[in-house]
Amino acid sequence: MxxxxxxxxxxxxxxxxxxxxxxxxxxxxxxxxxxxxxxxxxxxxxxxxxxxxxxxxxxxxxxxxxxxxxxxxxxxxxxxLIPTLRSLLEQPDNGIDAFLAPGHVSMVIGTDAYSFIATDFHRPLVVAGFEPLDLLQGVVMLVEQKIASHSQVENQYRRVVPDAGNLxxxxxxxxxxxxxxxxxxxxxxxxxxxxxxxxxxxxxxxxxxxxRPAPQQVCDDPRARCGEVLTGKCKPHQCPLFGTTCNPQTAFGALMVSSEGACAAWYQYRQQECEA
Structure with a gap:
């Protein structure tokens, strides 16, 4: 944490x-x-x-x-969120195929805010809730878009997320x-x-x-591959720090800090693949 x-x-x-x-x-x-x-x-x-x-x-x-x-x-x-998503998509050779957007932040900003992802970058995006069936339906909707070669913003979480967000x-x-x-x-x-x-x-x-604290600068370890994980260029367990120097108890990278981080989730649910 x-x-x-x-x-x-x-x-x-x-x-x-x-x-x-x-x-x-x-x-x-x-x-x-x-x-x-x-x-x-x-x-x-x-x-x-x-x-x-x-x-x-x-x-x-x-x-x-x-x-x-x-x-x-x-x-x-x-x-x-939006400038961050745009920056990820502007990274050269990013490996991002689609987005399963989180329901809680979408509840605030709305689904309309994501339109550029489909129009400018031609990636499918589905806003989904957090219940297992919400997530599964969201994944199915993304797969259906990919099969049909469509790129649009869809809202699986309509019971909570309005198009315009929380005004x-x-x-x-x-x-x-x-x-x-x-x-x-x-x-x-x-x-x-x-x-x-x-x-x-x-x-x-x-x-x-x-x-007036002294100015600080982010100091990333060159061995860490956080940016590559975020842009889909590698999987969490392919980082040399994963599971050893960097784990949920002694988080070294930003993606291991909370259970919502990609590396923390991978550590918890994909141990067999990590050890392979």
Whole structure:
């Protein structure tokens, strides 16, 4: 999990062991509550994730502004999905045949946002839910498109995902975030317009502006093949670090950090193939 993921100076778990006051919260609102309950202490919420988690962060910052909380700060590590997908497809010789798009982020951004994948890059895409039958039906829909040589966006998860997405969530995101910053990714380098910044009305909550940490740069091990896994050029177990240096307990690459990562899923469900 990200809590145990190591950076240049160790992980948050290791920092906590050294005495740092690091807490796991259920939602950003819990972090805001901590700030209000401890007015003499500065509370920093580490916000990360795609558009799935951005609305709750945005609403929390709206509440912090409304309540005039002076000791609450936000370390912004949110990223956006669409520029990332475009960057993956623009990689030369990528091995991506189709996309099974996640239902949770699609619920926010809608299916219309994916149209360029079919029109510009001629890849099929199906938005699917997370139940086994949802996933199986989504795979069948992709296979049917490939057999018919079609490339279009289909929505298997219509009971949850509207074509236009969640307009209220999008409105909150637009008020709080400027979705136009570049972001440096592990394995992929800098992806243009994939990062976000706080809008001027919310700049006072920016942890980086307040604490001014030294600039950091992603330092990828040249042996890691995260970028090749993401672009379909190799399978997770073909990375020399997979299952040894990099495993769910001591994640070395970004794709092993959570159970949603390609390498973590492969590690859990494809052990026989990994050992072959």
């Amino acid at each position: 990200p809590y145990a993921y190591r950076g240049k100076q160790g992980s948050l778990l290791q920092a906590k062991a050294r005495g740092a006051d690091i807490r796991i919260v259920y939602s950003p609102m819990d972090a805001l509550k901590l700030a209000q309950e401890n007015p003499t202490r500065k509370v920093v919420f580490f916000g990360l994730g795609f558009e799935t988690t951005m609305p709750t962060t945005a609403i929390t910052l709206q509440q912090a502004k409304l309540r005039n909380v002076q000791n609450f700060y936000f370390f912004c590590q949110h990223i956006t 209220l969530a999008q409105q909150a995101i637009a008020e709080v975030f400027c979705v136009n910053g570049d972001s440096e990714w592990r394995g992929l380098g800098v992806i243009e317009s994939s990062g976000v910044h706080l809008t001027p009305d919310y700049q006072r909550f920016d942890a980086e502006a307040h604490f």
